Amino acid sequence: MTSYCDHCGRPAGEGDHEACLAARAMEPPRYCARCRRRMVVQVTMRGWSARCAEHGTLSG
Template sequence: MTPYCDHCGRPAHEGEHAGCRAARAMEPPRYCPHCCRRMVVQVTPTGWSARCAEHGTLSG
């Protein structure tokens, strides 16, 4: 598991993240799972991309 929740930004091992996992089924990540920085997210008709200044780009 990643150190941070990519939906709410809190540490992944603290608290319940069932709501975050449910939201992530329909939404792109908002926080970098490695460093908890807010990412720049772009949603297109065919998918999404999310960019962390430190760790690069994720896509889906």
């Protein structure tokens, strides 16, 4: 099963994702790491939630 970068949406095994990892320290994920769908993200005062239509909700 292929996994994807949750910041840029490209396959996790291709290329360098150093910039993505740095951005993810400050931002919620944009893409589902399992299916590459763009997620619906909501940022609140206490954190964030990101919902994939296929795989459900993540929170941080």
